[in-house]
Amino acid sequence: MSKIETGLLYTKDDEWIKVDGEEATVGISDHAQDALSDIVYLELPDVGDTFAMGEAFGVVESVKAAADLNMPVSGEVTAVNEDLIDTPELVNSDPYGAAWMVKIKISNPAELDDLMDADAYAKYEEERD
Amino acid sequence: MAKALKRTNLHDWHIEHGGRMVPFAGWDMPVQYPTGPIEEHRATREAAGLFDIDHMGQMVVRGPDAEAFVNWLVTYDVRQMALFDAHYSLMCYPDGGIVDDVFVYKLPDSDGGEQPYFFIAINADNRKKDVIWAQAQAVGFDVTVADISDETYMLAFQGPKAPEILERLTQVNLRDVPRFTAVSDTIFDDVQVLFGRTGYTGEDGFELYFPAEHALKVWEGILAEGEADGVKAIGLAARDSLRFEPCMPLYGHEIAADISPIEARLSFAVGFGKKFIGRDALLKIKLERSSRVLVGFEMIDRGVPRHGYSIAQNGEEVGFVTTGMFAPTSKRYLGMAYLPRALAKIGTEIDIIVRDKVRKAVVVKRPFYIPAYRR
Numbered sequence: 001m002s003k004i005e006t007g008l009l010y011t012k013d014d015e016w017i018k019v020d021g022e023e024a025t026v027g028i029s030d031h032a033q034d035a036l037s038d039i040v041y042l043e044l045p046d047v048g049d050t051f052a053m054g055e056a057f058g059v060v061e062s063v064k065a066a067a068d069l070n071m072p073v074s075g076e077v078t079a080v081n082e083d084l085i086d087t088p089e090l091v092n093s094d095p096y097g098a099a100w101m102v103k104i105k106i107s108n109p110a111e112l113d114d115l116m117d118a119d120a121y122a123k124y125e126e127e128r129d
Numbered sequence: 130m131a132k133a134l135k136r137t138n139l140h141d142w143h144i145e146h147g148g149r150m151v152p153f154a155g156w157d158m159p160v161q162y163p164t165g166p167i168e169e170h171r172a173t174r175e176a177a178g179l180f181d182i183d184h185m186g187q188m189v190v191r192g193p194d195a196e197a198f199v200n201w202l203v204t205y206d207v208r209q210m211a212l213f214d215a216h217y218s219l220m221c222y223p224d225g226g227i228v229d230d231v232f233v234y235k236l237p238d239s240d241g242g243e244q245p246y247f248f249i250a251i252n253a254d255n256r257k258k259d260v261i262w263a264q265a266q267a268v269g270f271d272v273t274v275a276d277i278s279d280e281t282y283m284l285a286f287q288g289p290k291a292p293e294i295l296e297r298l299t300q301v302n303l304r305d306v307p308r309f310t311a312v313s314d315t316i317f318d319d320v321q322v323l324f325g326r327t328g329y330t331g332e333d334g335f336e337l338y339f340p341a342e343h344a345l346k347v348w349e350g351i352l353a354e355g356e357a358d359g360v361k362a363i364g365l366a367a368r369d370s371l372r373f374e375p376c377m378p379l380y381g382h383e384i385a386a387d388i389s390p391i392e393a394r395l396s397f398a399v400g401f402g403k404k405f406i407g408r409d410a411l412l413k414i415k416l417e418r419s420s421r422v423l424v425g426f427e428m429i430d431r432g433v434p435r436h437g438y439s440i441a442q443n444g445e446e447v448g449f450v451t452t453g454m455f456a457p458t459s460k461r462y463l464g465m466a467y468l469p470r471a472l473a474k475i476g477t478e479i480d481i482i483v484r485d486k487v488r489k490a491v492v493v494k495r496p497f498y499i500p501a502y503r504r
Contacts, residue, residue, distance in 0.1 A: 037149075037366070038167045040455035041433045041462070059484070061433045063166045063366050063454070066484065085431075092165070 002031040010121035017072040036062040073111040075104035137183040138344035154253035156184040159364040166366035170457040176359035177288030186256035190247040192272035206400030210235040221407030225389040229255040282341040287334035331375030331500040374498035425495035432488040434464035439482040
């Protein structure tokens with residue numbers, strides 16, 4: 001069973017977002033890294049780039065597949081986890097911790113209402129499998 | 130309704146051990162086990178890996194004309210093979226395109242007859258096509274061509290520790306069996322196995338052929354014997370990365386019906402000193418120089434090249450990627466591709482179109498990994 005961390009919000013595309021006031025941290029869920037298998041490559045945006053809710057902000061590629069990383073809510077990138085460029089395998093080993101991908105400044109907090117909490121995401125995962 | 134996927138005799142074992150099953154060539158096969166393809170790749174390079182490759186097919190050619198027929202059917206000159214030799218070869222169409230790549234074994238007739246017979250390992254995806262092709266070419270030869278895939282099980286046991294582990298289970302000294310030859314012996318008391326010192330990983334090791342009803346006994350027995358040595362079961366994803374690094378071709382990628390062995394740089398498996406199907410076309414391609422050729426490349430810009438991506442130079446499409454990936458052993462982003470001969474020189478810069486973006490790469494030397502038995 002994949003791990004679901006409480007206190008985060010989740011998208012249907014398996015990104016997570018941890019909100020801290022106007023700021024937030026974004027990554028992908030344990031289920032996502034497991035489904036992708038061994039991750040070998042990441043493409044991340046630059047600080048200052050802005051994205052709309054659901055827009056692709058990067059790419060994650062595993063041994064066998066490539067997938068877009070989609071922004072959970074609209075915002076401007078304030079920090080990028082450059083460590084992941086050289087050690088993409090961190091996404092497999094620590095998806096909720098060391099493998100955070102970007103930090104953003106949220107531009108429309110109301111969009112957070114459309115995301116799932118841990119319980120809702122657990123149910124969503126169960127129904128999907 | 131979609132046709133049901135075929136299952137090997139180890140299907141239940143794969144599921145019980147966390148194998149992630151995917152459709153491959155009409156079979157439901159494990160693409161990986163829980164530790165993942167990169168760890169499986171490393172285990173095979175450093176210890177040994179066991180592969181369920183029973184989706185692959187086998188056919189046998191018997192009869193007074195067996196040698197003459199096989200020599201007509203495949204590109205390699207099988208007359209120079211001794212009994213128990215095994216050699217990589219190709220079956221070609223008259224235009225030089227590739228029907229399949231195969232491994233040919235020349236074996237003594239178990240019925241005590243004087244004629245050798247030929248055992249030919251073929252690809253899963255091409256099994257029916259290959260057998261029909263071979264049978265159709267057999268007109269005029271006194272031979273029988275039989276598909277023995279169903280009753281024959283095939284495993285590969287590959288890696289530096291594979292020979293010594295396997296030798297603990299056999300009567301014969303397997304480590305004395307030369308590369309590209311085979312030996313027949315019993316294992317686990319009563320299972321008669323043909324051991325070919327062959328494989329498709331760039332490592333030392335064996336491919337095993339034996340009666341299909343013993344699949345689980347042999348599989349579990351080898352895993353148990355090698356457990357302390359770090360032996361793992363290996364899925365299709367690592368099988369692909371292991372064959373990719375030494376630049377071994379895969380049908381549907383580097384070789385196909387519209388690609389010749391000359392373009393694929395497989396001339397070592399073509400014997401022009403004999404007649405065979407496709408010879409004239411291949412000789413013409415060889416003498417007039419093929420317009421395109423298989424190359425290796427490495428990414429300069431960041432990006433993962435993948436099968437089917439276009440290659441451009443100065444904005445014009447010039448070729449395509451046959452296989453590309455993150456190579457686990459050398460930790461580089463590498464690929465194989467068809468390019469015009471003029472662009473095939475090592476050091477030539479090319480553009481790989483990665484998800485609609487232009488990414489620079491450079492032609493580099495093949496193979497990316499020198500097979501253990503050539504070092």
